[in-house]
Amino acid sequence: MSDTVLAVEGLVRDFGAFRAVNHVDLAVERGTIHAVIGPNGAGKSTLFKLITGSLRPTAGRVILNGQSIGGKRSHVIARRGLVQVFQLSSICGRLTVAESVALGLISQRHRGFDVASTYQRRARDEAVAILDQVGLVAHASSIAGTLSHGDQRALEIAMALAIKPTVLLLDEPTAGMSPAETAVIADLVVSEARARGITVVLSEHDMDVVFGISDHVTVLHQGQVIAGGTPAQVRSHPEVMAIYLGHAATAGEEAP
Amino acid sequence: MTTLPAADLLAAGRDAGGSPWAGRLRRAALPLAFFVAVLVLGLTMAPANVLELQYAVSLALFAVATNLMLGFGGLVSFGQGVFYGVGAYTVSLGWMHQSLSFSEAMILAPFLGAALAVPLGMIALRTRRLYFALLTLALSQLAYVIAENQTNFTGGTNGVFGAMVPSWLLVPRNSFLLTLAIVTVSLAILWKVLHSPFGLVLRGIRDNRERVEALGVNVYAHELAAFVISGFFCAVAGTLFVVYSQSSYPEIVDWTASGIPVFMAVIGGMYTFFGPVVGAFVYEFANHYLIEYTQDWQLVIGVVLLAIVLLRPDGLAGSLSAIGERWRRRRDRVPAGPPPAPLPPEGGAS
Numbered sequence: 001m002s003d004t005v006l007a008v009e010g011l012v013r014d015f016g017a018f019r020a021v022n023h024v025d026l027a028v029e030r031g032t033i034h035a036v037i038g039p040n041g042a043g044k045s046t047l048f049k050l051i052t053g054s055l056r057p058t059a060g061r062v063i064l065n066g067q068s069i070g071g072k073r074s075h076v077i078a079r080r081g082l083v084q085v086f087q088l089s090s091i092c093g094r095l096t097v098a099e100s101v102a103l104g105l106i107s108q109r110h111r112g113f114d115v116a117s118t119y120q121r122r123a124r125d126e127a128v129a130i131l132d133q134v135g136l137v138a139h140a141s142s143i144a145g146t147l148s149h150g151d152q153r154a155l156e157i158a159m160a161l162a163i164k165p166t167v168l169l170l171d172e173p174t175a176g177m178s179p180a181e182t183a184v185i186a187d188l189v190v191s192e193a194r195a196r197g198i199t200v201v202l203s204e205h206d207m208d209v210v211f212g213i214s215d216h217v218t219v220l221h222q223g224q225v226i227a228g229g230t231p232a233q234v235r236s237h238p239e240v241m242a243i244y245l246g247h248a249a250t251a252g253e254e255a256p
Numbered sequence: 257m258t259t260l261p262a263a264d265l266l267a268a269g270r271d272a273g274g275s276p277w278a279g280r281l282r283r284a285a286l287p288l289a290f291f292v293a294v295l296v297l298g299l300t301m302a303p304a305n306v307l308e309l310q311y312a313v314s315l316a317l318f319a320v321a322t323n324l325m326l327g328f329g330g331l332v333s334f335g336q337g338v339f340y341g342v343g344a345y346t347v348s349l350g351w352m353h354q355s356l357s358f359s360e361a362m363i364l365a366p367f368l369g370a371a372l373a374v375p376l377g378m379i380a381l382r383t384r385r386l387y388f389a390l391l392t393l394a395l396s397q398l399a400y401v402i403a404e405n406q407t408n409f410t411g412g413t414n415g416v417f418g419a420m421v422p423s424w425l426l427v428p429r430n431s432f433l434l435t436l437a438i439v440t441v442s443l444a445i446l447w448k449v450l451h452s453p454f455g456l457v458l459r460g461i462r463d464n465r466e467r468v469e470a471l472g473v474n475v476y477a478h479e480l481a482a483f484v485i486s487g488f489f490c491a492v493a494g495t496l497f498v499v500y501s502q503s504s505y506p507e508i509v510d511w512t513a514s515g516i517p518v519f520m521a522v523i524g525g526m527y528t529f530f531g532p533v534v535g536a537f538v539y540e541f542a543n544h545y546l547i548e549y550t551q552d553w554q555l556v557i558g559v560v561l562l563a564i565v566l567l568r569p570d571g572l573a574g575s576l577s578a579i580g581e582r583w584r585r586r587r588d589r590v591p592a593g594p595p596p597a598p599l600p601p602e603g604g605a606s
Contacts, residue, residue: 052470078472086470092463094527095456103460106453107472113481114453123453156467163472 005030011060022223038220044203081166093145101127104162150181170202312540314496319532321489322517327526330462335392339369341509343494348504351420369491377483403506415505525571
């Protein structure tokens with residue numbers, strides 16, 4: 001039986017006369033890695049913002065675990081289990097790496113208003129276990145703002161993991177990374193998702209990453225879904241080849 | 257397990273407190289030395305100077321309470337004078353209208369400050385950054401107008417003067433000791449609050465509110481809590497103004513008065529707990545001594561502030577800890593730096 005954890009139904013978003021997202025439907029199966037791809041300006045980031053509640057849809061619904069999360073504030077959506085990692089590195093620059101992850105643990109356990117205990121120290125020690133899994137243990141006491149770009153991305157994923165998400169939304173997790181860093185993050189996403197049973201929805205420019213790790217790929221073009229299916233199905237989809245991969249393939253052939 | 261060396265690594269970190277008592281003692285050493293120095297000064301100085309010291313001590317609390325929002329929450333408020341004024345006016349109006357005894361007013365005032373912070377915070381925190389600063393500034397002007405115009409209730413422009421403190425507090429040493437005790441207890445509580453899970457969340461919000469919100473934290477509610485706690489302790493500082501001056505008048509809620517603790521925090525270093533304390537003492541004594549030489553002492557303060565913001569955004573305390581860090585690193589490096597072979601083993605240089 002299909003088990004849809006996140007569903008998007010007829011989502012529309014207009015910016016003035018421009019329709020950035022045009023009647024998008026999406027069904028994300030529990031425990032899968034679901035990629036959303038498309039050329040620049042296809043509406044991927046807008047779609048993600050609509051899902052996480054940082055933008056309000058013009059029309060349509062977003063359903064998480066059978067409940068509509070439309071119009072809910074972003075911290076409420078995060079509490080329901082949908083956690084996002086932003087496209088641009090977005091860390092708390094003056095906190096230490098361990099404190100950053102501890103912040104997620106404190107949030108997950110509703111200890112944010114605890115003004116009298118030293119629970120943050122226990123959380124910080126616990127954070128080390130998560131940092132171990134994402135390969136940042138050696139930086140536990142470093143100031144987050146001093147990490148390399150790749151490490152900051154890994155830290156963001158660690159912060160998100162700390163609040164035990166059902167669905168992890170990654171907006172271009174490997175943007176601006178070296179091939180080596182990209183491989184590390186891709187491996188990290190796969191291993192954490194499989195180990196913890198987390199559903200991952202990601203948008204990504206790097207097609208090697210997309211076709212390497214995804215179970216399902218949805219293709220957006222000019223705000224509309226033009227194709228969806230397994231990586232193999234999407235690869236051989238004529239329209240996709242024409243407007244998206246087609247260009248890449250031609251470019252690839254011409255290059256050498 | 258692999259987490260073990262990791263835990264060690266963390267424990268070796270700056271404030272993880274590997275050996276809890278040694279670490280705690282080392283961190284408490286400087287504040288403790290400062291406290292003892294102030295206490296000894298207060299007990300040995302001439303009465304006129306004791307009063308000045310007492311005022312600086314009370315302003316230190318005002319600055320730290322304001323910095324709870326500024327340095328830890330990332331919220332620039334020019335309205336904390338409102339709560340300072342609530343503290344001062346509660347004591348003086350309680351006396352003038354013969355409705356509250358001194359001790360009743362001293363206890364009630366912080367709670368009134370906190371209670372008023374709830375609605376004001378709910379309004380002001382709807383806005384961000386510059387708009388928040390301007391809105392809090394407007395609130396302090398509103399408080400100023402109320403204090404000035406409600407002549408029958410507040411004494412208007414002249415304010416309230418009189419024998420509103422018990423006679424034993426007219427002895428400078430007693431009033432100094434009471435102030436020092438209240439400020440010390442308040443600072444200890446604020447220290448605890450800022451070194452709690454709430455304090456960590458607040459620092460996270462300061463650095464990146466969107467990120468923290470995406471982690472499931474209700475940022476608005478946490479900022480409101482910070483506003484209320486700050487209001488409480490600003491009101492405590494306000495009651496100490498009455499202990500110092502036996503008066504309240506509209507100027508203490510003017511927006512320029514709200515700017516003073518912000519200056520102090522910036523001068524001293526807003527990213528450290530004790531920075532604003534240092535700032536309060538520097539500001540107050542600069543004020544006291546500069547005024548003997550120049551009418552335009554505020555101009556001097558302004559230039560100093562500009563220099564700090566441009567050159568040393570971490571303030572005096574930040575600079576001091578940076579120097580300490582460099583010194584420690586150099587000390588650690590010296591024996592390890594040059595190759596060990598040509599040096600005599602365990603040279604007597606250290």
